[in-house]
Amino acid sequence: MRITCPLCGERDRREFYYKGAALVRPAEGADLDAWHEYVNLRENPAGPLDELWYHEMGCNSWLKVTRDTATHEILDVQLASEAGLGGET
Amino acid sequence: MRLPGKGLNQGAKPITFSFNGRHMMGLEGDTLAAALLANDVHLMGRSFKYHRPRGVLTAGSEEPNALVTTGTGGEQDPNVRATQQEIFEGLEARSQNCWPSVERDVMAVNDLAAPFFTAGFYYKTFMWPAAFWEKLYEPMIRNAAGLGALSGEADQDRYEKAFAFCDVLVIGSGPAGLMAALTAGRAGADVILCEEDSRMGGRLLAEREEIGGKPGHDWAAEALAELDAMDNVRLMTRTAVTGAYDQGTYGALERVSHHLPQRHSLKGSHLPRECFWRIAAKHAVLAAGAIERPVAFRNNDRPGIMMAGAVRAYLNRWGVAPGERVTLFANNDQAHRTARDLAEAGVHIAAVIDSRHEAPDGGPYQVIKGAQVCGSAGRQRVESITVRSIKGEEKIQTDCLAMSGGWNPSVHLTCHLNSRPVWKRDVLAFVPAEGAVPGMVTAGACNGTLSTAGALREGANAAAKVLEALGLNAAAADLPDAEDDPYRIAALWAVPGKGRAWLDFQNDVTVKDVKQAAVENFRSVEHMKRYTTQGMATDQGKNSNVAALAVLADATGRTIPETGTTTFRPPFVPVAIGAIGAGATDEGFKPQRFLTSHAESEARGAHQLEVGLWYRAAYYPKPGETSWRQSCDREVTLVRNAVGICDVSTLGKIDVQGADAGKLLDHLYTNTFSTLKVGKVRYGLMLREDGFVMDDGTTARLDENHYVMTTTTAAAGQVMAHMEFAAQVLHPDWDVRFTSVTEQWAQFAVAGPKSQELLNGLVAEDVNGETWPFMGCGEATVLGVKGRLFRISFSGEHAYEVAVPARYGGSLFRELLKRAEAMGGGAYGMEALNVLRIEKGLITHAEINGTVTAFDLGMQGMMSKKKDFLGKPMSTREGLMAEDRMRLVGLKPVGAAKEITAGAHLFTPGDPVERIYDQGYVTSAGYSPTLGHPIGLAFLKEGPDRLGETVRLVDHMRGVDTLCEVVSPVFFDPEGDRARG
Numbered sequence A: 001m002r003i004t005c006p007l008c009g010e011r012d013r014r015e016f017y018y019k020g021a022a023l024v025r026p027a028e029g030a031d032l033d034a035w036h037e038y039v040n041l042r043e044n045p046a047g048p049l050d051e052l053w054y055h056e057m058g059c060n061s062w063l064k065v066t067r068d069t070a071t072h073e074i075l076d077v078q079l080a081s082e083a084g085l086g087g088e089t
Numbered sequence B: 001m002r003l004p005g006k007g008l009n010q011g012a013k014p015i016t017f018s019f020n021g022r023h024m025m026g027l028e029g030d031t032l033a034a035a036l037l038a039n040d041v042h043l044m045g046r047s048f049k050y051h052r053p054r055g056v057l058t059a060g061s062e063e064p065n066a067l068v069t070t071g072t073g074g075e076q077d078p079n080v081r082a083t084q085q086e087i088f089e090g091l092e093a094r095s096q097n098c099w100p101s102v103e104r105d106v107m108a109v110n111d112l113a114a115p116f117f118t119a120g121f122y123y124k125t126f127m128w129p130a131a132f133w134e135k136l137y138e139p140m141i142r143n144a145a146g147l148g149a150l151s152g153e154a155d156q157d158r159y160e161k162a163f164a165f166c167d168v169l170v171i172g173s174g175p176a177g178l179m180a181a182l183t184a185g186r187a188g189a190d191v192i193l194c195e196e197d198s199r200m201g202g203r204l205l206a207e208r209e210e211i212g213g214k215p216g217h218d219w220a221a222e223a224l225a226e227l228d229a230m231d232n233v234r235l236m237t238r239t240a241v242t243g244a245y246d247q248g249t250y251g252a253l254e255r256v257s258h259h260l261p262q263r264h265s266l267k268g269s270h271l272p273r274e275c276f277w278r279i280a281a282k283h284a285v286l287a288a289g290a291i292e293r294p295v296a297f298r299n300n301d302r303p304g305i306m307m308a309g310a311v312r313a314y315l316n317r318w319g320v321a322p323g324e325r326v327t328l329f330a331n332n333d334q335a336h337r338t339a340r341d342l343a344e345a346g347v348h349i350a351a352v353i354d355s356r357h358e359a360p361d362g363g364p365y366q367v368i369k370g371a372q373v374c375g376s377a378g379r380q381r382v383e384s385i386t387v388r389s390i391k392g393e394e395k396i397q398t399d400c401l402a403m404s405g406g407w408n409p410s411v412h413l414t415c416h417l418n419s420r421p422v423w424k425r426d427v428l429a430f431v432p433a434e435g436a437v438p439g440m441v442t443a444g445a446c447n448g449t450l451s452t453a454g455a456l457r458e459g460a461n462a463a464a465k466v467l468e469a470l471g472l473n474a475a476a477a478d479l480p481d482a483e484d485d486p487y488r489i490a491a492l493w494a495v496p497g498k499g500r501a502w503l504d505f506q507n508d509v510t511v512k513d514v515k516q517a518a519v520e521n522f523r524s525v526e527h528m529k530r531y532t533t534q535g536m537a538t539d540q541g542k543n544s545n546v547a548a549l550a551v552l553a554d555a556t557g558r559t560i561p562e563t564g565t566t567t568f569r570p571p572f573v574p575v576a577i578g579a580i581g582a583g584a585t586d587e588g589f590k591p592q593r594f595l596t597s598h599a600e601s602e603a604r605g606a607h608q609l610e611v612g613l614w615y616r617a618a619y620y621p622k623p624g625e626t627s628w629r630q631s632c633d634r635e636v637t638l639v640r641n642a643v644g645i646c647d648v649s650t651l652g653k654i655d656v657q658g659a660d661a662g663k664l665l666d667h668l669y670t671n672t673f674s675t676l677k678v679g680k681v682r683y684g685l686m687l688r689e690d691g692f693v694m695d696d697g698t699t700a701r702l703d704e705n706h707y708v709m710t711t712t713t714a715a716a717g718q719v720m721a722h723m724e725f726a727a728q729v730l731h732p733d734w735d736v737r738f739t740s741v742t743e744q745w746a747q748f749a750v751a752g753p754k755s756q757e758l759l760n761g762l763v764a765e766d767v768n769g770e771t772w773p774f775m776g777c778g779e780a781t782v783l784g785v786k787g788r789l790f791r792i793s794f795s796g797e798h799a800y801e802v803a804v805p806a807r808y809g810g811s812l813f814r815e816l817l818k819r820a821e822a823m824g825g826g827a828y829g830m831e832a833l834n835v836l837r838i839e840k841g842l843i844t845h846a847e848i849n850g851t852v853t854a855f856d857l858g859m860q861g862m863m864s865k866k867k868d869f870l871g872k873p874m875s876t877r878e879g880l881m882a883e884d885r886m887r888l889v890g891l892k893p894v895g896a897a898k899e900i901t902a903g904a905h906l907f908t909p910g911d912p913v914e915r916i917y918d919q920g921y922v923t924s925a926g927y928s929p930t931l932g933h934p935i936g937l938a939f940l941k942e943g944p945d946r947l948g949e950t951v952r953l954v955d956h957m958r959g960v961d962t963l964c965e966v967v968s969p970v971f972f973d974p975e976g977d978r979a980r981g
């Protein structure tokens, strides 16, 4: 599998560390149900999924990768810093 | 038998090799199978289950029978396919799965017991009684299982792995592959052409059909010369593409030196045995050809019964006739070439048997149409066959039967990403589904196109398609004239009749076994496969899967497409684990990280401890010390009484800078760092987002916008990724940058009552309680080198950590030791460091084990109520603050056995020692020379409320059962005066 890092170009997947679904962090003061959902609950779709990958053996960027879980096709890659996952602070 | 003047190896050098101890001659370029056939050796091995005599069936990597062992000791290589192993001077090969010899094999009695070994035998027989399994059944099965054996010694061969990149990967070098490579290469594309054989050309080396008016192999040679001259084309022989993976990644195994004699003089060889390639290709052209399939009939497995295409390969490529009186059994026109070629070479054709009434007449030999071979006879080689036709049965003397049930396209790679092949009625075979692998185009026989002209045409078209996608201009295809015969075939899978008709030669699966599976309702092809073991041997059923499927379809009254097919998974050919993991053995698997103090520690005879990848000194034995405990006790004591030196550089060090550095640290730590004064250090606790403790450590503020964070050795990488996550994903707008500087700084603990005195001679600055108060930090000039000095303590003593750029680490360590020893101190290692911190109740990752909360550690007070931090919301969950959680306490022994062991569990005295009565567990333990007894840290239910209580400590692993008193985790100097003083 190969992922195109926006900074480094196309690289073998061995350079990356996989975290899981890319979710928006709840706002400060959100109730525990929202946190439970953020920390524990996942959709697990057979199809496109936004995921977080870390270019650990490259530029140390966290990436938001949109991958089809059924075909492993990678539909989009962007820097996580531009993906608005931090939520409100 | 070698036929003079025949074959593509005219003038090849003679080579001596041995098989089962017998010395023989072959020719350079021979495979072991070709050379053995040239020496009239047909019996090459014994089958897996019944130990039936077997000869070579094929001429390629799909070979199920002719598996041999080469080499001895650490070089022993089992299950080598004789159809692939090239001979070289001095090659020693031997048969396997037989004893005492391949001719007289004791285990052949299994063949007589065959009625007991039918499908599902293992499942039915070894069910009960359960007690028999471990003692009788399993050893028995293990003893009988497997073909070749490993030597049991470490593999001494060297393997390599490599990456390659190209525009077009062409897989297979037959007419389709060569034409694709030529078309792509001429257009300027970056091409890699992989061929698993030692010589490129594919079927063109085995057939006599012409291309462009010249022999096919001559056309191939010219094409290869042209490709070889192109800088943008890379030709890789002996390289099998083993798997197709996502985004155009392919695995390939190159057999680098299996064919070279040097390999056997290990030390002298610079070549690896194999190289595992990972090829990233923008596009691929699969031109993998097809594999001829046998026909199942009674005793179709005798040596001398071979595939018709393989017979042509041995004849036309290697000049070897596999028999003197050859018969042919086929259901298609193409197979008749075998009789034609042999007859032209002067070999007697006893008969051609074709199952079709409309079979073609051929040359000067008898063609029996509408007939079937229904049996064979002979002991260690076929002597006769029985032919059944409307006229009845007749026996024909023959020493070689060439058979062909048609061809199965090599669709394997197209299935690796989950696509299933589709049934193509006109060729009676599965062909690749459209778009099976993104970026891959299929061409030629693997696509179900079985004529030479068709292969050339599809090869050119496939390349043109790829070139268009690459934006390159393909020149108009210049296709040479070639054979374009229609492929006439009629279905013939299994000849009806009694006896055992073999499908899977390697796993000894018969037509009857498949029918039995169907009778017992294993009707799904996947169930049948597992029940009978069909296709589960090292050849993965390359020859037999489709015929087995056809038999199952027939037995269950379904069509073949209705019955479906099993899928193929990587690898296409067996790959040694050594090749996949090349480079990842010993230090390659686990790199060693050495401290700047390593050489000095070694010189002092320190015992090393592996901490992750780091090597740290465990203790420094002095003359006369006979156990680690003596050294450890002395080192603890010298820290408590004088001054000790310990290398602490393995702790993660992260340099954090920027206007929002404090803000980021506030977000990461439970406590506040933005309010920390410049020149001060603070201890911090980090949580995971789920509220559990992740790591701890100290962070120093060197300047307004400059901090240095330390992490534990164990979690350095994890904390770095966590920080990057917080900064990039959660707060990309904050002005903060950080980087790991763990390797850039050497850092040493200088701990003990004389530490200040030692440092005052070492650093230019005046070190006192004013300049470096407890938890103070600042730049210091260490023997003229700009360094840093932190007044922090992990021992409970008045202590410092002094840091210098790593290049000065070795000399500073020696200097520190010299000065410490002059003051009655010295070096201390990990063992003493551990005892010192347990005496103070300080935690490590033995305590931060992923299940503990700040509350469990008694650190709930460190969780700021004024700010948000990572993990805060989840840490407030009810259960994470419950009083009855297992919480940190100290233990000291009161029972008869004065022993505390880490990992032991705690019980209330009087309770049964059972899991549900478990009260907690010991995380760290050691002998405290300061207190004169063992001490331990533990997590105990309601722990802090049970001080003074007695608990029972049980360690089944080490046989310890004793009583302990629950005490405060801080055993020594609870007020902390020594560190602050």
Ligand SMILES: [Zn+2]
Residues within 6 Å of the ligand: A005, A006, A007, A008, A009, A055, A058, A059, A060, A061
């Ligand atoms: Zn990158």
